[in-house]
Amino acid sequence: MSDGSLLALNLAEARDGLARKVFSARELAAAYNDAIAGAKPLNAYITPTPERALEMADAADQRLTRGEALPLDGIPVAVKDLFCTKDILTTAGSHILDGFHPPYESTVTDKLWRAGAVMLGKTNLDEFAMGSSSTTSWYGPVENPWRRHPEPQMGDNRPLVPGGSSGGSAAAVAARAALAAIGTDTGGSIRQPASFCGIVGLKPTYGRCSRWGVVAFASSLDHPGPMGRTVLDVAIILGVMAGHDVKDSTSAPMPVPDFAAALSGDIRRLRIGIPKEYRVDGMPDEIEALWRQGVEWLQAAGAEPVEISLPMTKYALATYYIIAPAEASSNLARYDGVRFGLRVDGDSLDEMYVLTRAAGFGAEVRRRVLIGTYVLSAGYYDAYYLKAQRVRTLIARDFAKAFERVDCILTPTAPSAAFIIGENTDDPITMYLNDVFTVPANLAGLPAISVPAGLSGDGLPLGLQITGRAFDEETVLRVAQILENAASFRHLPSFIAGGGG
Amino acid sequence: MALDKAAVAHIATLARIRLSEAELEPLADELSSILTWVEQLNEVDTVGVAPMASAASVSLPMRDDVVIDGGCREAILGNAPRAARGFFTVPKVVE
Numbered sequence: 001m002s003d004g005s006l007l008a009l010n011l012a013e014a015r016d017g018l019a020r021k022v023f024s025a026r027e028l029a030a031a032y033n034d035a036i037a038g039a040k041p042l043n044a045y046i047t048p049t050p051e052r053a054l055e056m057a058d059a060a061d062q063r064l065t066r067g068e069a070l071p072l073d074g075i076p077v078a079v080k081d082l083f084c085t086k087d088i089l090t091t092a093g094s095h096i097l098d099g100f101h102p103p104y105e106s107t108v109t110d111k112l113w114r115a116g117a118v119m120l121g122k123t124n125l126d127e128f129a130m131g132s133s134s135t136t137s138w139y140g141p142v143e144n145p146w147r148r149h150p151e152p153q154m155g156d157n158r159p160l161v162p163g164g165s166s167g168g169s170a171a172a173v174a175a176r177a178a179l180a181a182i183g184t185d186t187g188g189s190i191r192q193p194a195s196f197c198g199i200v201g202l203k204p205t206y207g208r209c210s211r212w213g214v215v216a217f218a219s220s221l222d223h224p225g226p227m228g229r230t231v232l233d234v235a236i237i238l239g240v241m242a243g244h245d246v247k248d249s250t251s252a253p254m255p256v257p258d259f260a261a262a263l264s265g266d267i268r269r270l271r272i273g274i275p276k277e278y279r280v281d282g283m284p285d286e287i288e289a290l291w292r293q294g295v296e297w298l299q300a301a302g303a304e305p306v307e308i309s310l311p312m313t314k315y316a317l318a319t320y321y322i323i324a325p326a327e328a329s330s331n332l333a334r335y336d337g338v339r340f341g342l343r344v345d346g347d348s349l350d351e352m353y354v355l356t357r358a359a360g361f362g363a364e365v366r367r368r369v370l371i372g373t374y375v376l377s378a379g380y381y382d383a384y385y386l387k388a389q390r391v392r393t394l395i396a397r398d399f400a401k402a403f404e405r406v407d408c409i410l411t412p413t414a415p416s417a418a419f420i421i422g423e424n425t426d427d428p429i430t431m432y433l434n435d436v437f438t439v440p441a442n443l444a445g446l447p448a449i450s451v452p453a454g455l456s457g458d459g460l461p462l463g464l465q466i467t468g469r470a471f472d473e474e475t476v477l478r479v480a481q482i483l484e485n486a487a488s489f490r491h492l493p494s495f496i497a498g499g500g501g
Numbered sequence: 502m503a504l505d506k507a508a509v510a511h512i513a514t515l516a517r518i519r520l521s522e523a524e525l526e527p528l529a530d531e532l533s534s535i536l537t538w539v540e541q542l543n544e545v546d547t548v549g550v551a552p553m554a555s556a557a558s559v560s561l562p563m564r565d566d567v568v569i570d571g572g573c574r575e576a577i578l579g580n581a582p583r584a585a586r587g588f589f590t591v592p593k594v595v596e
Binding site for chain 2: 341
């Protein structure tokens with residue numbers, strides 16, 4: 001097979017081709033290595049690992065030949081550079097982790113490699129996963145492979161953000177520079193870039209996938225999860241990533257179901273909640289229209305739409321922007337120039353700390369650490385942090401109440417399509433508004449997926465989001481696949497590695 | 502809440518981030534606008550509502566108090582900007 005046609009396969013198809021020996025894992029890995037080299041202008045990868053990919057592919061080929069294939073044998077996967085990978089540079093997109101080569105492997109990536117997956121490299125992200133645009137990385141911004149117009153003379157064709165913070169992973173999958181990827185989602189960082197890049201992204205239930213070995217941003221909100229070309233692809237990867245881990249005390253001791261088997265195509269009589277509070281001011285009509293279209297698709301498949309109310313929705317962002325910075329300021333205290341990463345020398349220990357952290361953190365990280373420090377400081381803790389935690393309870397309660405009446409909730413993923421690199425940077429709050437539909441599921445710890453459902457008027461992908469009950473990824477995936485089939489999203493971005501085929 | 506330059510300088514000291522004098526004013530504006538925006542939460546009646554620290558419903562698990570990992574000093578020190586004789590080293594703290 002040509003590189004172009006190898007790269008066009010989704011995960012399930014590639015697995016089938018490997019099993020039937022139509023091509024080898026090495027051929028597949030080599031095609032992706034070339035694709036990554038060709039996709040360099042997108043800046044989706046910080047550290048490609050082509051040699052490691054070939055070694056792992058060779059090992060997979062040996063198992064495939066012996067008929068001892070593992071669940072993901074030979075499947076090339078990109079890893080957000082927030083997951084610690086043993087002896088491979090791990091940066092979190094930050095200057096302060098200069099040269100950090102973890103002496104250990106994150107639980108989730110370890111599970112992937114043990115299942116036979118092939119590591120393509122580490123993908124770019126917003127610094128410490130703090131952002132919605134993948135523009136704050138020390139390693140430069142990621143470019144979305146989609147453009148508004150394929151030809152420059154047709155109109156404004158400036159490069160767009162891929163969303164964030166898992167923007168490198170999303171751009172790589174969309175541009176066929178990765179077959180699938182893993183990301184993390186603290187306030188929408190898997191789902192919003194999936195929506196912006198026209199791929200599928202799933203944030204599982206809190207506790208479903210171990211956080212051990214993931215560089216911490218906000219521990220009570222961070223969720224590792226899969227990103228891929230299809231709902232089936234992410235269901236397959238989730239099955240490998242998920243499971244209890246004694247090394248993460250918040251990891252849930254729950255059995256891992258066969259997520260792929262949950263994709264029955266039958267959603268008859270399922271009740272789909274439509275929250276009226278998600279009709280926010282300034283949301284483009286085309287997103288509202290796509291949402292209505294989504295309702296009709298699910299209705300046509302036999303589901304029953306139910307108008308619901310999540311009255312605390314409007315307070316979710318403000319709650320998030322207290323809790324996340326508070327946890328971040330605590331987690332990021334470890335970057336002190338002593339044990340790993342950057343050190344800027346000073347005359348005293350304290351001077352070394354303040355100089356190292358001033359040089360090592362970018363503007364957005366610094367802003368959030370300062371906000372977090374403030375809301376946790378004596379005299380302000382109750383007014384800000386404790387208040388936000390109480391509102392968080394009410395947000396979770398809204399969902400609990402809704403799930404007494406419905407089986408899942410349908411909303412748009414984001415209030416806009418991808419925007420131009422450099423836009424929304426004047427005012428931090430404008431950037432924060434990107435997460436208005438995704439943040440509530442993080443606060444409540446619920447599973448939520450984004451599925452590409454249509455194109456905006458200027459030709460950019462738009463996603464729809466399904467949110468479910470805790471530990472009911474199966475329903476979320478099943479409904480998502482109905483949307484995927486109905487939308488039958490076959491559009492391709494302007495930039496495709498290997499030229500398509 | 503409007504923060505002034507002195508307040509920002511104090512927070513930066515707590516956070517151990519050196520800020521230049523020129524950075525204080527713009528940061529005071531940015532942080533003040535974020536704090537003013539999050540204060541919309543004051544509209545919400547939270548009397549008698551318990552704070553939520555985590556979505557994990559499980560209580561912290563206990564395990565036997567035994568060593569399960571370790572003995573890898575070289576690997577740990579391998580990432581240190583400065584190390585000597587099996588220790589991390591920092592500027593002199595005690596005179």
